[in-house]
Amino acid sequence: MNSEKAEKKRQDELQAVTRMIEIYCRGKHGHNITLCKDCQKLMDYARSRIKYCPFMESKSFCSNCKVHCYSPDMKVKIKEVMRYSGPRIMFCHPIMCIKHALTSLKAKLKI
Numbered sequence: 001m002n003s004e005k006a007e008k009k010r011q012d013e014l015q016a017v018t019r020m021i022e023i024y025c026r027g028k029h030g031h032n033i034t035l036c037k038d039c040q041k042l043m044d045y046a047r048s049r050i051k052y053c054p055f056m057e058s059k060s061f062c063s064n065c066k067v068h069c070y071s072p073d074m075k076v077k078i079k080e081v082m083r084y085s086g087p088r089i090m091f092c093h094p095i096m097c098i099k100h101a102l103t104s105l106k107a108k109l110k111i
Contacts, residue, residue: 006057010050013062016100017046017078019093020085027084042077045070 025031025039035043049069050062062068070078090097 010053010056012099012103013050014047016096017050017062018043019096020081020089021046023085023088023092024081027088038077042074042081045074046078 021035021039021043025035029036029039031039034040050056053062053069055065055067068075
C-alpha cells in the first residue's frame with residue numbers, strides 16, 4: 001500500500017475517533033463547542049496513537065487491529081466512548097458511519 005492510502009486511512013480514523021469523542025462529551029458532560037478536560041486528554045492520547053501507528057498500512061481501524069496499544073486505563077475510557085457513541089453516530093454522521101462499517105467488514109472478511 002502506498003503512503004497516500006495509509007495517510008487517508010489515518011485521517012479517516014482520526015475523523016471517526018474525533019467525532020465519537022465529541023458525541024460522548026456532548027452527551028455525557030454537556031460540552032458543545034469544546035471538549036471537557038478528560039475528553040480532551042483522551043482525544044490527545046488517541047490522536048498520538050493513531051499518528052504513530054506502525055500498522056496503518058495493514059489494518060483498517062483500531063478496533064480491528066491485533067495489537068492494542070492503548071494503556072489499560074485509556075482502553076477502558078475509549079471503550080466507554082465507543083459504546084456510548086456507536087449507536088448515536090449514525091444520526092450525526094451517517095455517511096462516515098457507513099464507510100467505517102464497510103471498511104471494517106472488508107478487513108474482517110480478509111482475515
